[in-house]
Amino acid sequence: MDSAKRPNGLFRNKSAKIASIPMILTALVVFFGGTAWTVFYSFTGSRLLPKVKFVGFDQYERLWSSHRWMISIENLAIYGICSLVLTMVLGFTLAALLDRKIRFENTFRTIILYPFALSFVVTGLAWQWILNPDFGVQAVVRAWGWESFSFDPMNNPDIVIYGILIAGMWQGTGLVMVIMLAGLRGIDEDIWKATRVDGIGLVKTYVQVIVPMMRPVFVTALVIISSGIIKLYDLVVAQTNGGPGISSEVPAKYVIDYMFKAQNLGQGFAASTMMMVSVVIILVPWAYLEFGGKKRD
Amino acid sequence: MTDTSPLSAGTAAMTGPRGAKPKTRLSRRNIFLYGTLLLISVYYLLPLYVMVVTSLKGMPEIRMGNIFSPPVEVTFQPWVKAWSEACTGINCDGLSRGFGNSVRILIPSVALSITIASINGYALANWRFKGSEVFFTILIIGAFIPYQTMLYPIVILLREIGLMGSVWGLVLVHTVFGMPILTLLFRNYFTSMPEELFKAARVDGAGFWGIYFRIMLPMSLPIFVVAMILQVTGIWNDFLFGVIYTKPATYPMTVQLNNIVNSVQGVKEYNVNMAATLLTSLVPLVIYFVSGKLFVRGIAAGAVKG
Known part of the structure; x- marks a missing residue:
């Protein structure tokens, strides 16, 4: 070299x-x-312009006592956990279905992956329209005769985050599926033959043999999804702009609004530092597991 | 169907291990498999379908009918309006302005980011020097740090060099944030090339640039295409950097789209909004459908070691 x-x-x-x-x-x-x-x-009292005037942990105290920040955290937690679990399960299931040596595999893959080529803004606007309470899914189901049907995430503060989740899943599951499919293709044909000889059922083979073998792939997918979740911003801005009220706010939006709209730089810096800290908390154990062990060999 | 399927499943199990061609096309397994996949495909295609039909209807029809029904009377007026008349603030020249801006941002960003990243990758693969791996590690860690922690310092840097709000400022931002993944892509590609090639060129007296331009560049066309697909879709779809580092006159298409659709004034014209949304997604969609396998390879390459 x-x-x-x-x-x-x-x-x-x-x-x-x-x-x-x-x-x-x-x-x-x-x-x-x-x-x-x-x-x-983030330890200064900067407002319109960055100024070195230390205020200790004041910005952090204000941050954690802010109602809007708490809602942002709660939303990100709901969105994060649901999308992590669902994209992993769905991504793997779809990959497993496509891996069954089916016809039209390319067509199905193309269809499931195309939303990933679209921007979050486009995704958000498309789903904003589909979930529109007056014209969208709710109105259509009601027109079919189910008068009491109610699904209006765009207007209902309690479920608005699930409306965003549906859109986010639509956009991102294809990526996880492709990663999982690459992992499945890397599994030796002999493994399949061995399980068939042993008479192990298909579902059992997947759960007990294939999934443990694909651990590195799952870890990679996990890291990619979680680093994407924490950056969640464009989708929310386009689909709900944080509304109704502040019920669909997320941390990344909090940061940008405080830095560039509310002219409260210190708050924005403190919030973004918190975001970074949470990434470090996720990243360090992963980096240790992935690279820490190898170096000692 | 239910009568025959246990039987066919039985024969499949018997012939399976012997490797004979299974003739049972309509087994229960296949119905389940293709049924599920078809259902999922419908879910994935529905939004695109709804966008297309909505954009082809007139407003009265939208208010009356349901969003899934095909247009009774096809009109292209919403598309024309979205492209050349839709308003954002005081400008009423439609999305064409954002399209122009996006193109002017896209071309230099893609060219610059790929040029720099390919040289980085080449230096990291073949010309390691003291500390090069340290910088590379910082770069990769940087890819995971939320952008939010670097947004404001970059505002200051851009203001210092006089590029805040201009297209070129945004080009620099895209180059910086595209660097980790692209450098990784090129580094891995150049590392996988046979080392003898590099050594032979060294013996023949070729230097850093000579080897890069005469040997590495011509041999790495596929990875350049992958990098281009990655960057074109990524930069075209960017919203965050566009909204922060440009001003209304230079807003990229995504930002302008969001302003058109989510503007509070005036009557909501859903057909124009959907036409505008589709117009904004045309470039990445074309790239996606044309590039096919290469697109998948790009995201897999980015994913596997990202």
């Missing part, structure tokens, strides 16, 4: 170093520097 080793330190490999300047700047200035800057200023 290394080119010939000549002992003249800094100037060895000069072109490679010059070519990597954009990457180094991005890593150090934007990713590392930017994050550190935000964490630092």
